[in-house]
Amino acid sequence: MxxxxxxxxxxxxxxxxxxxxxxxxxxxxxxxxxxxxxxxxxxxxxxxxxxxxxxxxxxxxxxxxxxxxxxxxxxxxxxxxxxxxxxxxxxxxxxxxxxxxxxxxxxxxxxxxxxxxxxxxxxxxxxxxxxxxxxxxxxxxxxxxxxxxxxxxxxxxxxxxxxxxxIIPWEGAFDAYRDMSYHGGxxxxxxxxxxxxxxxxxxxxxxxxxxxxxxxxxxxxxxxxxxxxxxxxxxxxxxxxxxxxPYDDAYYAQRTPRAERIVVPTLSAGNWSGAGLHLRGNLEAYQQIAAQQKWLRVHTGDHFSPFYAPQSFAVQKAFFDRFLKGDETAFPDEPRVMLTIRDPKNGFRERAESAWPIERTEYQRWYLDANQLQLHQQLPQQGHSASYAARSDGLSFVMPAADTDREFTGPLMAHLWVSTSSADADFFLTLRLLDPTGRDVTFEGANAPAVPVTQGWLRLSQRAQDPARSLPYRPWHAHQAPQAVVPGDPYPIDVEIWPTSIVVPAGYRLVLTIQGQDFSFPHLTEGLFRGSAPFLHEDRDPTLYGGTNTILSGPQQASFLLLPFIPATRQDRGGAE
CATH class of the missing domain: 3.40.50.1820 (Alpha/Beta hydrolase fold, catalytic domain)
Structure with missing residues (x-):
């Protein structure tokens, strides 16, 4: 031809x-x-x-x-x-x-x-x-x-x-175990x-x-x-x-790059809607690699059109013109971080930042109340528990609506006190957004037509962390060997939830749903793509992972969701910085 x-x-x-x-x-x-x-x-x-x-x-x-x-x-x-x-x-x-x-x-x-x-x-x-x-x-x-x-x-x-x-790695996993093979074990x-x-x-x-x-x-x-x-x-x-x-051994070590050896100029591009494969690696790699000249861009939506869009081609070409052709006028004064801020009411917009996570982040604890199934910034004064069958819709903890818009952009996690009736348990965490009528706000996913705000996972026997790599807002689980689980005993666990960007408009509510199986939207009941596909976790032993799980809350067993609140700047309010 x-x-x-x-x-x-x-x-x-x-x-x-x-x-x-x-x-x-x-x-x-x-x-x-x-x-x-x-x-x-x-x-x-x-x-x-x-x-x-x-x-x-x-x-x-x-x-x-x-x-x-x-x-x-x-x-x-x-x-x-x-x-x-x-x-x-x-x-x-x-x-x-x-x-x-x-x-x-x-x-x-x-x-x-x-x-x-x-x-x-x-x-x-x-x-x-x-x-x-x-x-x-x-x-x-x-x-x-x-x-x-x-x-x-x-x-x-x-x-x-x-x-x-x-290099321009676009929506690609980095950690062969955590990003693409095992989610929370x-x-x-x-x-x-x-x-x-x-x-x-x-x-x-x-x-x-x-x-x-x-x-x-x-x-x-x-x-x-x-x-x-x-x-x-x-x-x-x-x-x-x-x-x-099943554990993070030499098989995955061979497939996971040594970040300190990556020194070439890098433009890393992730997708907020890529929980399960096409997000975490781009963010973690950006933080970990040794390259001095590195940039991060995070978009949203489907897996392909952002890459081939004319504006993306222009960015890719400018980056290569500078670092492959030596054109110092190309890619001038680019912000180190460019994020798409997802606002379901006022429209998505791009915003430049100087660092990831965003420097002005205020990490807020939203405590779970197992009695009222709500999220509050005040610690409940009495202890309560709530249980659910692992193979059910689980429990949903609802944040009260506010009369002003609130933005949460960055890494997040949940610290939970849990127990189970079985010898092990899987915890599937989904952060959802409800509109004033109570209906889920969905987002176009990288690999699915409708996805929630973000998701996180953890197997109870895989709760052990590596303290040297864990951060206050992002636990790092070792995944080296199982820890014992005694049915009925309470355990504190830290669940990594993949980063996100979401503006919660006035009158809208965030919801943390906790289940023992993959999440599906209540209004989507047929077909494969119901909320978590294609990243489903099948073939799990029901005798191990199909029991009754319990969430505990209160002053002695404080369970909370840690959210990255971003205070509005003058620019966000319509003024100049």
Whole structure:
């Protein structure tokens, strides 16, 4: 297929030999004009030759994004749009080389398929160093992409490949255990099943039954078919591996980057609506990495249109123009933190901040009253308890409505006194917003049509914390071994709730719902996407996690929700700062 832009040189299905002799298959898009240009790379499992808009698992997302971005293909034919990758038709005319690579065992590249494994990350390092040395390369490489193509940016950046000059990890997990495998020690099984069966294995190299078509040749995007017995033995099983490693051991350590080794300029972009996968990692990594030149942006809404929107492309290009091209006039005086403030009544807005968490945060304790099922800033003077069946709608603690708007933006947690009738218990915490009529205010999720404000999880036997890493507003659970649970005994637990931004308008109420199962909105009773999908926690033993749980409150067993209150600035009130 000739490239639709005359000034672009398209090298289809080239190969780069890895250190162990494996040929890594890549597509290279570069300016025809002679010269040396910075390089942007994506390397992963979804198919360098799979056209997004015609691939069966991806068509619905494409249609949704196209409706949100009606001008998406105005500056591009979109013939080279690939799932979660940058569009070469937009980048190459701007003076960049773009490389799309099929990682080991995926698409056209042979080998053992082990997503996010050590060998895959080593291949990525070698590809970066190869690209930096090519005659058409300036020697500077940047990484760009969504989700998987963000997760492996963090991983390979920690290996410090020669030539890597900047990264833009967009909505990508960082901690392999806490961000994507186990939420508070509870296995996120449904996502692993769906991901493996609908996206990873269909594009495994040699899968003769793959529905993916090579958009360039019309042939199979996964290469020539290999025998089924060989195919089954040529890929790891993410779900089996995850369930075989229920604690944060060496398996996850290998897949979790060493933050102190990430030193390149970084633009980290997360999504408030991405609880379950596409938020925590971007925020934690921003705080932990050693890079001196780092920026954080947090948006909201669906998983794709924020990345491909014209204003986002402009930010991405300015960042790369500065750190890959050396243009000191690009990305000028950018605030270190840019947050979308979610206000369901007055509209969402962007606001610049100098730090994360926001420096002027006032952490407020809202105490649970187990008698009245309410949240108050005053500690209840009498002790009470309230119980619920784990497999039920649980208990909802309601904050009184106020006559003024209140903003809560930042990390949050809950300190709870709990007991259970069984030998263990799972606690699912959901922060919800109710309008004056009592109806849930929902938000468009990164991976679901309707999500609550935010969520948190903790398994009671996994309550042990690492004091060296815990913060007053964000507990860090060790997840090294189970602690004993005696039925009926009360235990204090600190539950990490993923950060959020929400303005609670006058007359609206926040609600903390505590359950022993995944949350579903009361008004959504059918289908998969009822409030927590696709990050559901299935296959839990009902004899262990299906008992009766109890929440205690009062002066001796004070349970509270810690919220990040943001006082209004003069600018928020309509004046100048």
């Amino acid at each position: 000739p490239f639709p832009v005359d000034t672009v040189q398209f090298e289809y299905d080239a190969t780069v030999t890895m250190s162990d002799g494996l040929p890594l298959h890549i597509n290279v898009y570069r300016p025809k004009a002679s010269g040396r240009y910075p390089v942007i790379i994506t390397h992963g499992i979804y198919g360098k030759d799979v056209l997004w808009q015609t691939a069966p698992p991806y068509q619905a997302a494409w249609e949704k994004m196209s409706q949100k971005l009606p001008g998406l293909c105005d500056g591009s034919t979109c013939q080279f749009m690939r799932w979660e990758m940058p569009d070469p038709e937009r980048w190459v005319p701007q003076g960049y080389v773009v490389i799309h690579a099929d990682s080991r065992g995926a698409g056209k590249t042979p080998g053992y398929l082990d997503p996010l494994g050590a060998r895959e990350t080593q291949d990525y390092k070698e590809l970066i160093e190869w690209a930096a040395q090519q005659p058409w390369s300036s020697g500077k490489v940047g990484l760009l992409g969504i989700s998987y193509y963000a997760i492996n940016q963090w991983q390979v950046a920690a290996l410090q490949p020669k030539g890597l000059a900047a 509870i296995a996120s099984t449904l996502f692993s099943k769906l991901w493996m069966n609908t996206q990873i294995l269909p594009n495994q190299h040699g899968n003769g039954a793959s529905p993916f078509v090579d958009a360039i040749t019309g042939g199979p995007a996964a290469g020539a078919a290999i025998p089924e017995t060989v195919l089954r033995g040529s890929a790891s099983s993410l779900l089996k591996d995850m369930l075989a490693h």
